[in-house]
Amino acid sequence: MTITAADTPSLMPAERFILPPSNDLPLAAALDNCNHAWKWYRPPLISVAPEQGTAGRLTLAIPILPSADGLPYTFEVRLITVATTTVPLTVRYCTSYTGLSTTWTTLYTATPSTTAGVLLERVDTNKVLPADAVAVQVDVEAASGNLTLHHVLAYPAPTSAPSAGVYDSGFVPWDNGYLQGEAADGAPLHTEYFNRVGANVRALLTDRWRCLASFVQSEGNSPAHTATGPDAGGPTWFGLPPAFVSVPWASDKITVRVLCIASVDAGSSTEMVRVANLNQASVALDADRTIQSADLEVQLGGKGTLRAAILNPWVLATFTNTTRLHALVVLWRPDLGV
Amino acid sequence: MKPPKPLNPASLLDASVIEDAHPPAKAVLLADVDARAMALLVTPYSGVAHLCDAVATERVIGVVVTPGWAYARAWLVQSVVDTVGTPVAIGAATQSGGESGADLIAIPSPALAQGLALYAVEFGLSRDLTYAYVLSSEVVDDTPTAAKHRAMQLTAALAPYTERCRFSGVTSFTPIMAAAVDDLQSLE
Numbered sequence: 207m208t209i210t211a212a213d214t215p216s217l218m219p220a221e222r223f224i225l226p227p228s229n230d231l232p233l234a235a236a237l238d239n240c241n242h243a244w245k246w247y248r249p250p251l252i253s254v255a256p257e258q259g260t261a262g263r264l265t266l267a268i269p270i271l272p273s274a275d276g277l278p279y280t281f282e283v284r285l286i287t288v289a290t291t292t293v294p295l296t297v298r299y300c301t302s303y304t305g306l307s308t309t310w311t312t313l314y315t316a317t318p319s320t321t322a323g324v325l326l327e328r329v330d331t332n333k334v335l336p337a338d339a340v341a342v343q344v345d346v347e348a349a350s351g352n353l354t355l356h357h358v359l360a361y362p363a364p365t366s367a368p369s370a371g372v373y374d375s376g377f378v379p380w381d382n383g384y385l386q387g388e389a390a391d392g393a394p395l396h397t398e399y400f401n402r403v404g405a406n407v408r409a410l411l412t413d414r415w416r417c418l419a420s421f422v423q424s425e426g427n428s429p430a431h432t433a434t435g436p437d438a439g440g441p442t443w444f445g446l447p448p449a450f451v452s453v454p455w456a457s458d459k460i461t462v463r464v465l466c467i468a469s470v471d472a473g474s475s476t477e478m479v480r481v482a483n484l485n486q487a488s489v490a491l492d493a494d495r496t497i498q499s500a501d502l503e504v505q506l507g508g509k510g511t512l513r514a515a516i517l518n519p520w521v522l523a524t525f526t527n528t529t530r531l532h533a534l535v536v537l538w539r540p541d542l543g544v
Numbered sequence: 545m546k547p548p549k550p551l552n553p554a555s556l557l558d559a560s561v562i563e564d565a566h567p568p569a570k571a572v573l574l575a576d577v578d579a580r581a582m583a584l585l586v587t588p589y590s591g592v593a594h595l596c597d598a599v600a601t602e603r604v605i606g607v608v609v610t611p612g613w614a615y616a617r618a619w620l621v622q623s624v625v626d627t628v629g630t631p632v633a634i635g636a637a638t639q640s641g642g643e644s645g646a647d648l649i650a651i652p653s654p655a656l657a658q659g660l661a662l663y664a665v666e667f668g669l670s671r672d673l674t675y676a677y678v679l680s681s682e683v684v685d686d687t688p689t690a691a692k693h694r695a696m697q698l699t700a701a702l703a704p705y706t707e708r709c710r711f712s713g714v715t716s717f718t719p720i721m722a723a724a725v726d727d728l729q730s731l732e
Contacts, residue, residue, distance in 0.1 A: 419594075
Protein backbone atom coordinates (compact mmCIF):
# COMPACT_ATOMS: atom_id res chain seq x y z
CA MET A 207 0.00 0.00 0.00
CA THR A 208 1.51 3.29 -1.06
CA ILE A 209 0.50 6.84 -1.72
CA THR A 210 1.87 7.89 -5.06
CA ALA A 211 1.73 11.10 -7.09
CA ALA A 212 2.66 10.44 -10.69
CA ASP A 213 4.28 13.18 -12.75
CA THR A 214 1.49 12.96 -15.35
CA PRO A 215 -2.23 12.23 -14.97
CA SER A 216 -3.79 8.86 -15.81
CA LEU A 217 -5.92 9.31 -18.93
CA MET A 218 -9.03 7.15 -18.92
CA PRO A 219 -10.65 6.83 -22.34
CA ALA A 220 -14.45 6.92 -22.25
CA GLU A 221 -14.85 3.22 -23.05
CA ARG A 222 -13.19 2.31 -19.77
CA PHE A 223 -16.21 3.65 -17.87
CA ILE A 224 -18.69 1.42 -19.66
CA LEU A 225 -17.43 -2.17 -19.45
CA PRO A 226 -17.66 -3.39 -16.79
CA PRO A 227 -20.34 -1.02 -15.40
CA SER A 228 -18.43 0.02 -12.34
CA ASN A 229 -14.80 -0.89 -12.28
CA ASP A 230 -12.06 -0.07 -9.82
CA LEU A 231 -9.58 0.96 -12.52
CA PRO A 232 -11.08 4.32 -13.55
CA LEU A 233 -12.00 5.11 -9.95
CA ALA A 234 -8.45 4.45 -8.82
CA ALA A 235 -7.21 6.54 -11.75
CA ALA A 236 -9.36 9.50 -10.67
CA LEU A 237 -8.08 9.16 -7.12
CA ASP A 238 -4.51 8.85 -8.40
CA ASN A 239 -5.12 12.01 -10.43
CA CYS A 240 -6.04 13.85 -7.23
CA ASN A 241 -2.70 12.81 -5.73
CA HIS A 242 -1.06 13.94 -8.96
CA ALA A 243 -2.91 17.28 -8.70
CA TRP A 244 -1.77 17.79 -5.11
CA LYS A 245 1.78 17.76 -6.40
CA TRP A 246 1.22 19.39 -9.79
CA TYR A 247 -1.67 21.85 -9.43
CA ARG A 248 0.34 25.03 -9.78
CA PRO A 249 -1.63 28.28 -10.03
CA PRO A 250 0.87 31.13 -9.63
CA LEU A 251 0.64 32.83 -6.25
CA ILE A 252 3.14 35.48 -7.30
CA SER A 253 3.56 36.73 -10.86
CA VAL A 254 5.11 40.16 -10.77
CA ALA A 255 6.94 42.22 -13.39
CA PRO A 256 8.35 44.91 -11.09
CA GLU A 257 8.73 48.59 -11.84
CA GLN A 258 12.06 50.01 -10.88
CA GLY A 259 13.55 52.23 -13.50
CA THR A 260 17.23 51.47 -13.46
CA ALA A 261 18.77 50.35 -10.23
CA GLY A 262 21.63 48.39 -8.76
CA ARG A 263 19.41 47.05 -6.02
CA LEU A 264 15.70 46.44 -5.69
CA THR A 265 13.68 45.35 -2.69
CA LEU A 266 10.08 44.31 -3.17
CA ALA A 267 7.41 43.43 -0.64
CA ILE A 268 4.61 41.33 -2.13
CA PRO A 269 1.42 40.45 -0.21
CA ILE A 270 0.52 36.76 -0.43
CA LEU A 271 -2.13 34.26 0.67
CA PRO A 272 -0.27 30.94 0.76
CA SER A 273 -1.63 27.42 1.03
CA ALA A 274 -2.99 26.29 4.40
CA ASP A 275 -0.86 23.18 4.02
CA GLY A 276 2.49 24.96 4.36
CA LEU A 277 3.50 23.79 0.90
CA PRO A 278 6.86 24.02 -0.82
CA TYR A 279 6.89 26.65 -3.55
CA THR A 280 9.10 27.09 -6.58
CA PHE A 281 10.46 30.60 -7.12
CA GLU A 282 11.58 31.75 -10.56
CA VAL A 283 13.45 35.04 -10.93
CA ARG A 284 14.32 36.55 -14.29
CA LEU A 285 16.75 39.47 -14.53
CA ILE A 286 19.39 41.06 -16.71
CA THR A 287 22.47 42.90 -15.48
CA VAL A 288 24.43 45.56 -17.31
CA ALA A 289 27.75 44.06 -16.24
CA THR A 290 29.02 40.52 -15.96
CA THR A 291 28.73 40.08 -12.25
CA THR A 292 27.06 38.24 -9.40
CA VAL A 293 23.61 39.01 -8.05
CA PRO A 294 23.01 38.24 -4.38
CA LEU A 295 19.36 37.25 -4.14
CA THR A 296 17.48 36.92 -0.86
CA VAL A 297 13.84 35.90 -0.55
CA ARG A 298 12.17 36.31 2.82
CA TYR A 299 8.69 36.03 4.24
CA CYS A 300 6.92 37.57 7.20
CA THR A 301 3.87 36.66 9.26
CA SER A 302 3.16 40.27 10.19
CA TYR A 303 3.91 43.17 7.88
CA THR A 304 4.75 46.44 9.61
CA GLY A 305 6.33 48.38 6.78
CA LEU A 306 10.04 49.09 6.77
CA SER A 307 10.38 47.74 10.34
CA THR A 308 9.01 44.31 9.40
CA THR A 309 10.77 41.30 10.88
CA TRP A 310 11.54 38.99 7.96
CA THR A 311 12.50 35.32 7.98
CA THR A 312 14.90 34.23 5.27
CA LEU A 313 13.36 31.69 2.91
CA TYR A 314 16.50 31.26 0.82
CA THR A 315 19.54 33.03 -0.49
CA ALA A 316 21.49 32.56 -3.69
CA THR A 317 24.30 34.30 -5.53
CA PRO A 318 23.92 33.53 -9.20
CA SER A 319 26.45 34.75 -11.72
CA THR A 320 25.32 36.75 -14.71
CA THR A 321 26.69 37.66 -18.10
CA ALA A 322 26.30 41.26 -19.18
CA GLY A 323 23.08 41.77 -21.11
CA VAL A 324 22.10 38.10 -21.00
CA LEU A 325 18.88 36.96 -19.33
CA LEU A 326 19.38 35.07 -16.08
CA GLU A 327 16.64 32.59 -15.22
CA ARG A 328 17.06 31.47 -11.65
CA VAL A 329 14.78 28.66 -10.40
CA ASP A 330 14.77 27.64 -6.73
CA THR A 331 12.55 24.77 -5.62
CA ASN A 332 11.20 23.39 -2.37
CA LYS A 333 10.89 26.69 -0.49
CA VAL A 334 8.26 26.17 2.17
CA LEU A 335 5.92 29.08 2.82
CA PRO A 336 4.11 28.69 6.15
CA ALA A 337 0.36 29.04 6.11
CA ASP A 338 0.49 32.22 8.18
CA ALA A 339 2.93 34.07 5.91
CA VAL A 340 1.44 37.37 4.73
CA ALA A 341 4.14 38.78 2.47
CA VAL A 342 7.27 37.82 0.59
CA GLN A 343 10.24 40.12 0.24
CA VAL A 344 12.51 39.80 -2.79
CA ASP A 345 15.85 41.58 -2.47
CA VAL A 346 18.27 41.60 -5.42
CA GLU A 347 21.44 43.57 -5.84
CA ALA A 348 23.96 43.48 -8.64
CA ALA A 349 27.48 43.36 -7.26
CA SER A 350 28.48 45.62 -10.14
CA GLY A 351 26.38 47.97 -12.26
CA ASN A 352 22.62 48.09 -12.64
CA LEU A 353 20.08 45.37 -13.17
CA THR A 354 16.58 45.00 -14.55
CA LEU A 355 14.43 42.62 -12.56
CA HIS A 356 12.06 41.33 -15.21
CA HIS A 357 9.85 38.91 -13.34
CA VAL A 358 9.27 37.07 -10.09
CA LEU A 359 7.11 33.95 -10.25
CA ALA A 360 6.14 31.61 -7.40
CA TYR A 361 3.79 28.65 -7.47
CA PRO A 362 3.08 25.66 -5.20
CA ALA A 363 5.25 22.71 -6.16
CA PRO A 364 5.47 19.89 -3.63
CA THR A 365 8.42 17.68 -4.44
CA SER A 366 6.97 14.43 -3.18
CA ALA A 367 3.68 12.56 -2.90
CA PRO A 368 1.30 13.69 -0.13
CA SER A 369 1.56 12.02 3.26
CA ALA A 370 -1.24 10.01 4.84
CA GLY A 371 -3.83 11.94 6.83
CA VAL A 372 -6.05 14.96 6.48
CA TYR A 373 -4.37 18.18 5.39
CA ASP A 374 -5.45 21.58 6.71
CA SER A 375 -6.74 22.38 3.23
CA GLY A 376 -9.10 19.41 3.52
CA PHE A 377 -7.15 17.28 1.07
CA VAL A 378 -7.01 13.56 1.87
CA PRO A 379 -4.51 11.55 -0.17
CA TRP A 380 -5.38 8.26 -1.78
CA ASP A 381 -3.58 5.02 -0.96
CA ASN A 382 -3.73 2.68 -3.93
CA GLY A 383 -3.73 -0.36 -1.67
CA TYR A 384 -7.37 0.25 -0.78
CA LEU A 385 -8.61 -0.94 -4.14
CA GLN A 386 -5.74 -2.65 -5.87
CA GLY A 387 -3.17 -5.27 -5.07
CA GLU A 388 -3.45 -8.70 -3.60
CA ALA A 389 -4.83 -7.68 -0.22
CA ALA A 390 -7.56 -5.49 -1.70
CA ASP A 391 -8.51 -7.68 -4.63
CA GLY A 392 -12.27 -7.59 -5.01
CA ALA A 393 -12.72 -4.79 -2.45
CA PRO A 394 -16.00 -2.86 -2.72
CA LEU A 395 -16.15 0.52 -4.42
CA HIS A 396 -16.97 2.60 -1.39
CA THR A 397 -19.08 5.73 -1.75
CA GLU A 398 -16.39 7.65 0.10
CA TYR A 399 -13.92 6.98 -2.69
CA PHE A 400 -16.15 8.78 -5.17
CA ASN A 401 -16.83 11.68 -2.83
CA ARG A 402 -13.17 11.94 -1.95
CA VAL A 403 -12.41 12.93 -5.53
CA GLY A 404 -14.97 15.73 -5.34
CA ALA A 405 -13.74 16.84 -1.93
CA ASN A 406 -10.09 16.80 -2.97
CA VAL A 407 -10.77 18.79 -6.13
CA ARG A 408 -12.60 21.36 -4.02
CA ALA A 409 -9.80 21.42 -1.45
CA LEU A 410 -7.16 22.15 -4.08
CA LEU A 411 -9.27 24.83 -5.77
CA THR A 412 -10.05 26.66 -2.56
CA ASP A 413 -6.62 26.34 -0.96
CA ARG A 414 -4.40 27.61 -3.75
CA TRP A 415 -4.99 31.27 -4.48
CA ARG A 416 -4.03 32.43 -7.92
CA CYS A 417 -2.75 35.81 -8.99
CA LEU A 418 -4.95 37.80 -11.38
CA ALA A 419 -3.10 41.12 -11.49
CA SER A 420 0.02 42.75 -10.11
CA PHE A 421 1.78 46.08 -9.91
CA VAL A 422 4.85 46.07 -7.66
CA GLN A 423 7.73 48.47 -7.14
CA SER A 424 10.30 49.28 -4.47
CA GLU A 425 9.26 48.86 -0.86
CA GLY A 426 11.36 51.88 0.08
CA ASN A 427 10.55 55.57 0.03
CA SER A 428 11.69 56.18 -3.55
CA PRO A 429 9.85 53.82 -5.86
CA ALA A 430 10.06 54.40 -9.60
CA HIS A 431 6.57 55.87 -9.84
CA THR A 432 4.83 58.13 -7.36
CA ALA A 433 1.81 60.41 -7.44
CA THR A 434 2.14 63.96 -6.11
CA GLY A 435 -0.90 66.15 -5.55
CA PRO A 436 -1.31 69.60 -7.04
CA ASP A 437 -0.84 72.79 -5.03
CA ALA A 438 -4.32 73.85 -6.07
CA GLY A 439 -7.53 72.15 -7.05
CA GLY A 440 -7.81 69.57 -4.31
CA PRO A 441 -6.93 65.88 -4.18
CA THR A 442 -6.35 64.24 -7.54
CA TRP A 443 -6.72 60.66 -8.69
CA PHE A 444 -4.04 59.22 -10.94
CA GLY A 445 -4.78 56.16 -12.98
CA LEU A 446 -2.58 53.18 -13.68
CA PRO A 447 -3.00 51.18 -16.86
CA PRO A 448 -6.09 48.95 -16.86
CA ALA A 449 -5.61 45.34 -15.89
CA PHE A 450 -7.28 42.70 -18.05
CA VAL A 451 -7.78 39.90 -15.55
CA SER A 452 -8.49 36.57 -17.16
CA VAL A 453 -10.44 33.88 -15.32
CA PRO A 454 -11.19 31.17 -17.89
CA TRP A 455 -14.60 29.51 -17.73
CA ALA A 456 -15.51 31.32 -14.50
CA SER A 457 -19.02 32.46 -13.55
CA ASP A 458 -20.52 35.77 -14.69
CA LYS A 459 -19.67 37.33 -11.37
CA ILE A 460 -16.75 36.48 -9.15
CA THR A 461 -15.27 38.01 -6.03
CA VAL A 462 -11.57 38.81 -5.99
CA ARG A 463 -9.33 39.90 -3.15
CA VAL A 464 -7.37 43.09 -3.62
CA LEU A 465 -4.26 43.53 -1.47
CA CYS A 466 -1.97 46.52 -1.43
CA ILE A 467 0.91 48.17 0.36
CA ALA A 468 1.02 51.93 -0.07
CA SER A 469 2.36 54.92 1.81
CA VAL A 470 2.25 58.72 1.86
CA ASP A 471 4.99 61.18 2.74
CA ALA A 472 2.50 63.44 4.53
CA GLY A 473 -1.20 64.15 4.83
CA SER A 474 -4.11 61.77 4.87
CA SER A 475 -3.52 58.08 4.23
CA THR A 476 -7.17 57.07 4.20
CA GLU A 477 -8.60 55.42 1.08
CA MET A 478 -5.75 56.48 -1.17
CA VAL A 479 -5.78 53.46 -3.48
CA ARG A 480 -8.86 52.46 -5.41
CA VAL A 481 -9.49 49.49 -7.66
CA ALA A 482 -12.63 49.55 -9.77
CA ASN A 483 -14.24 47.00 -12.02
CA LEU A 484 -14.94 49.00 -15.17
CA ASN A 485 -18.17 50.91 -14.58
CA GLN A 486 -19.04 48.58 -11.71
CA ALA A 487 -18.06 48.18 -8.05
CA SER A 488 -14.87 49.49 -6.49
CA VAL A 489 -12.88 49.19 -3.27
CA ALA A 490 -10.71 51.79 -1.54
CA LEU A 491 -7.66 50.95 0.53
CA ASP A 492 -5.53 52.97 2.92
CA ALA A 493 -1.92 53.97 2.26
CA ASP A 494 -0.63 53.33 5.77
CA ARG A 495 2.26 50.96 4.98
CA THR A 496 0.35 47.94 6.19
CA ILE A 497 -1.14 45.25 4.00
CA GLN A 498 -4.60 46.46 3.14
CA SER A 499 -7.16 44.02 1.85
CA ALA A 500 -10.68 44.20 0.43
CA ASP A 501 -12.95 41.94 -1.59
CA LEU A 502 -14.27 43.23 -4.89
CA GLU A 503 -17.14 41.83 -6.90
CA VAL A 504 -16.17 41.62 -10.54
CA GLN A 505 -18.39 41.25 -13.58
CA LEU A 506 -16.80 39.07 -16.24
CA GLY A 507 -17.41 39.18 -19.96
CA GLY A 508 -16.46 36.86 -22.80
CA LYS A 509 -16.52 33.09 -22.83
CA GLY A 510 -14.13 30.20 -22.25
CA THR A 511 -10.52 31.30 -22.46
CA LEU A 512 -11.60 34.89 -23.13
CA ARG A 513 -13.50 35.19 -19.85
CA ALA A 514 -12.10 38.43 -18.46
CA ALA A 515 -12.75 41.73 -16.76
CA ILE A 516 -11.04 45.09 -16.72
CA LEU A 517 -9.86 46.41 -13.38
CA ASN A 518 -8.81 50.05 -13.11
CA PRO A 519 -6.36 50.95 -10.32
CA TRP A 520 -6.13 54.54 -9.12
CA VAL A 521 -3.90 56.36 -6.68
CA LEU A 522 -5.04 59.49 -4.81
CA ALA A 523 -2.63 62.29 -4.02
CA THR A 524 -3.51 65.19 -1.77
CA PHE A 525 -2.23 68.79 -1.61
CA THR A 526 1.46 68.66 -2.62
CA ASN A 527 1.83 65.31 -0.89
CA THR A 528 3.17 62.17 -2.47
CA THR A 529 1.47 58.80 -2.50
CA ARG A 530 3.54 55.71 -3.19
CA LEU A 531 1.95 52.48 -4.33
CA HIS A 532 4.49 49.81 -3.42
CA ALA A 533 2.47 46.75 -4.23
CA LEU A 534 -0.95 45.96 -5.61
CA VAL A 535 -1.98 42.37 -6.21
CA VAL A 536 -5.33 40.80 -7.02
CA LEU A 537 -5.81 37.19 -5.96
CA TRP A 538 -8.71 34.81 -6.49
CA ARG A 539 -10.06 31.46 -5.49
CA PRO A 540 -13.43 30.21 -6.69
CA ASP A 541 -15.23 29.98 -3.36
CA LEU A 542 -14.63 33.63 -2.52
CA GLY A 543 -17.93 35.48 -2.23
CA VAL A 544 -19.98 32.31 -2.73
CA MET B 545 -9.41 9.89 -27.41
CA LYS B 546 -9.33 12.14 -24.39
CA PRO B 547 -10.16 15.74 -25.25
CA PRO B 548 -9.40 18.31 -22.55
CA LYS B 549 -12.65 19.60 -21.03
CA PRO B 550 -12.18 22.73 -18.91
CA LEU B 551 -14.98 23.65 -16.52
CA ASN B 552 -16.14 26.60 -14.50
CA PRO B 553 -14.14 26.16 -11.25
CA ALA B 554 -17.26 27.13 -9.27
CA SER B 555 -19.01 24.05 -10.65
CA LEU B 556 -16.38 21.91 -8.91
CA LEU B 557 -17.05 23.35 -5.48
CA ASP B 558 -19.90 20.93 -4.78
CA ALA B 559 -17.82 18.09 -3.37
CA SER B 560 -20.61 15.50 -3.23
CA VAL B 561 -20.47 12.99 -6.04
CA ILE B 562 -22.82 10.51 -4.36
CA GLU B 563 -25.54 11.59 -1.97
CA ASP B 564 -27.62 8.40 -1.90
CA ALA B 565 -26.88 5.92 0.87
CA HIS B 566 -26.94 2.97 -1.52
CA PRO B 567 -26.35 4.23 -5.05
CA PRO B 568 -26.49 1.89 -8.03
CA ALA B 569 -23.12 1.09 -9.58
CA LYS B 570 -23.32 3.48 -12.51
CA ALA B 571 -20.63 4.07 -15.05
CA VAL B 572 -21.70 7.71 -15.03
CA LEU B 573 -20.30 8.06 -11.51
CA LEU B 574 -16.90 6.96 -12.76
CA ALA B 575 -17.10 9.42 -15.64
CA ASP B 576 -18.10 12.16 -13.20
CA VAL B 577 -15.13 11.73 -10.87
CA ASP B 578 -12.76 11.40 -13.80
CA ALA B 579 -14.14 14.62 -15.32
CA ARG B 580 -13.76 16.54 -12.07
CA ALA B 581 -10.13 15.61 -11.58
CA MET B 582 -9.28 16.21 -15.23
CA ALA B 583 -11.11 19.56 -15.32
CA LEU B 584 -9.08 20.69 -12.32
CA LEU B 585 -5.89 19.82 -14.16
CA VAL B 586 -6.65 21.26 -17.61
CA THR B 587 -8.68 24.39 -16.83
CA PRO B 588 -6.27 27.33 -17.20
CA TYR B 589 -5.46 28.85 -13.80
CA SER B 590 -5.77 32.50 -14.72
CA GLY B 591 -4.33 35.15 -16.95
CA VAL B 592 -2.24 37.50 -14.83
CA ALA B 593 -2.37 41.17 -15.73
CA HIS B 594 1.16 42.53 -15.35
CA LEU B 595 1.16 46.31 -14.97
CA CYS B 596 4.60 47.61 -15.78
CA ASP B 597 6.51 49.72 -18.21
CA ALA B 598 7.39 47.35 -21.02
CA VAL B 599 7.86 50.24 -23.42
CA ALA B 600 11.32 51.40 -22.47
CA THR B 601 12.45 47.87 -21.63
CA GLU B 602 11.24 44.59 -23.06
CA ARG B 603 9.84 42.37 -20.30
CA VAL B 604 10.68 38.70 -20.01
CA ILE B 605 8.34 36.71 -17.81
CA GLY B 606 7.50 33.11 -16.98
CA VAL B 607 3.98 31.84 -17.62
CA VAL B 608 2.80 28.64 -15.97
CA VAL B 609 1.19 26.67 -18.79
CA THR B 610 -1.71 24.41 -17.86
CA PRO B 611 -1.59 20.81 -19.15
CA GLY B 612 -2.80 20.32 -22.70
CA TRP B 613 -2.54 23.91 -23.91
CA ALA B 614 -0.67 24.54 -27.16
CA TYR B 615 -1.20 28.23 -27.93
CA ALA B 616 -1.50 31.47 -26.02
CA ARG B 617 -2.73 34.97 -26.75
CA ALA B 618 -2.45 38.17 -24.73
CA TRP B 619 -4.54 41.15 -23.72
CA LEU B 620 -2.32 44.18 -24.23
CA VAL B 621 -2.67 47.83 -23.21
CA GLN B 622 -0.85 50.91 -24.41
CA SER B 623 -0.95 54.13 -22.41
CA VAL B 624 -1.28 56.97 -24.85
CA VAL B 625 0.36 60.17 -23.77
CA ASP B 626 -0.37 62.47 -26.64
CA THR B 627 -2.19 62.72 -29.92
CA VAL B 628 1.00 63.17 -31.87
CA GLY B 629 3.94 60.91 -32.48
CA THR B 630 4.38 57.51 -33.99
CA PRO B 631 2.53 54.51 -32.54
CA VAL B 632 4.83 52.18 -30.66
CA ALA B 633 4.98 48.69 -32.15
CA ILE B 634 4.05 45.80 -29.87
CA GLY B 635 6.28 42.75 -29.81
CA ALA B 636 5.87 39.33 -28.27
CA ALA B 637 7.61 35.99 -28.37
CA THR B 638 7.68 32.66 -26.62
CA GLN B 639 10.49 30.21 -26.00
CA SER B 640 8.53 27.45 -27.76
CA GLY B 641 7.85 29.58 -30.81
CA GLY B 642 11.28 31.15 -31.08
CA GLU B 643 12.57 34.48 -29.83
CA SER B 644 14.30 36.05 -32.79
CA GLY B 645 13.96 36.88 -36.48
CA ALA B 646 10.90 35.50 -38.27
CA ASP B 647 9.69 33.80 -35.09
CA LEU B 648 8.90 37.11 -33.41
CA ILE B 649 5.26 38.10 -33.11
CA ALA B 650 4.45 41.58 -34.38
CA ILE B 651 1.21 43.01 -33.05
CA PRO B 652 -0.26 46.16 -34.61
CA SER B 653 -0.50 49.07 -32.22
CA PRO B 654 -4.10 49.85 -31.24
CA ALA B 655 -3.12 53.43 -30.51
CA LEU B 656 -3.19 56.35 -32.89
CA ALA B 657 -0.23 57.93 -31.21
CA GLN B 658 2.53 57.20 -28.80
CA GLY B 659 2.18 54.87 -25.84
CA LEU B 660 4.75 55.66 -23.24
CA ALA B 661 3.86 56.42 -19.66
CA LEU B 662 2.77 54.33 -16.75
CA TYR B 663 1.47 56.93 -14.32
CA ALA B 664 -0.47 59.90 -15.60
CA VAL B 665 1.27 62.09 -13.08
CA GLU B 666 4.57 61.70 -14.82
CA PHE B 667 3.39 63.89 -17.64
CA GLY B 668 1.74 66.62 -15.68
CA LEU B 669 -1.71 67.08 -14.30
CA SER B 670 -3.21 68.49 -17.44
CA ARG B 671 -2.41 65.51 -19.61
CA ASP B 672 -4.49 62.53 -18.69
CA LEU B 673 -3.53 59.30 -20.36
CA THR B 674 -5.86 57.40 -22.57
CA TYR B 675 -5.62 53.67 -23.00
CA ALA B 676 -5.71 51.56 -26.14
CA TYR B 677 -6.36 47.82 -26.03
CA VAL B 678 -5.65 44.88 -28.28
CA LEU B 679 -6.11 41.13 -28.03
CA SER B 680 -3.35 39.35 -29.87
CA SER B 681 -4.13 37.01 -32.75
CA GLU B 682 -5.42 33.45 -32.52
CA VAL B 683 -4.22 32.61 -36.04
CA VAL B 684 -1.87 29.64 -35.97
CA ASP B 685 1.25 29.78 -38.13
CA ASP B 686 4.12 27.76 -36.73
CA THR B 687 6.42 28.35 -39.69
CA PRO B 688 6.33 32.08 -40.41
CA THR B 689 8.76 33.49 -42.95
CA ALA B 690 8.72 36.89 -41.30
CA ALA B 691 7.63 38.36 -38.01
CA LYS B 692 3.84 38.49 -38.08
CA HIS B 693 0.75 38.73 -35.92
CA ARG B 694 -0.09 35.13 -34.90
CA ALA B 695 -0.87 32.91 -31.96
CA MET B 696 1.91 32.44 -29.42
CA GLN B 697 3.27 28.91 -29.49
CA LEU B 698 3.51 26.81 -26.33
CA THR B 699 4.69 23.25 -25.81
CA ALA B 700 1.66 21.15 -24.94
CA ALA B 701 2.42 18.70 -22.15
CA LEU B 702 0.61 16.59 -19.58
CA ALA B 703 2.15 18.44 -16.66
CA PRO B 704 2.34 22.19 -16.11
CA TYR B 705 5.57 23.94 -17.01
CA THR B 706 6.91 27.48 -17.23
CA GLU B 707 7.03 29.10 -20.66
CA ARG B 708 9.34 32.07 -21.18
CA CYS B 709 7.44 34.95 -22.81
CA ARG B 710 8.56 38.37 -23.99
CA PHE B 711 6.49 41.53 -24.37
CA SER B 712 7.39 45.02 -25.50
CA GLY B 713 5.63 48.25 -26.39
CA VAL B 714 2.92 47.97 -23.71
CA THR B 715 2.13 49.09 -20.17
CA SER B 716 -0.09 46.14 -19.24
CA PHE B 717 -0.05 42.61 -20.59
CA THR B 718 -2.05 39.52 -19.73
CA PRO B 719 -1.01 36.25 -21.36
CA ILE B 720 -3.86 33.75 -21.59
CA MET B 721 -4.20 30.16 -22.74
CA ALA B 722 -5.87 30.16 -26.17
CA ALA B 723 -6.04 26.70 -27.73
CA ALA B 724 -5.55 23.20 -26.40
CA VAL B 725 -4.69 19.95 -28.14
CA ASP B 726 -7.60 17.87 -29.39
CA ASP B 727 -6.53 14.75 -27.57
CA LEU B 728 -4.56 14.58 -24.34
CA GLN B 729 -3.56 11.01 -25.19
CA SER B 730 -1.48 12.40 -28.03
CA LEU B 731 0.81 13.81 -25.35
CA GLU B 732 1.50 10.48 -23.65
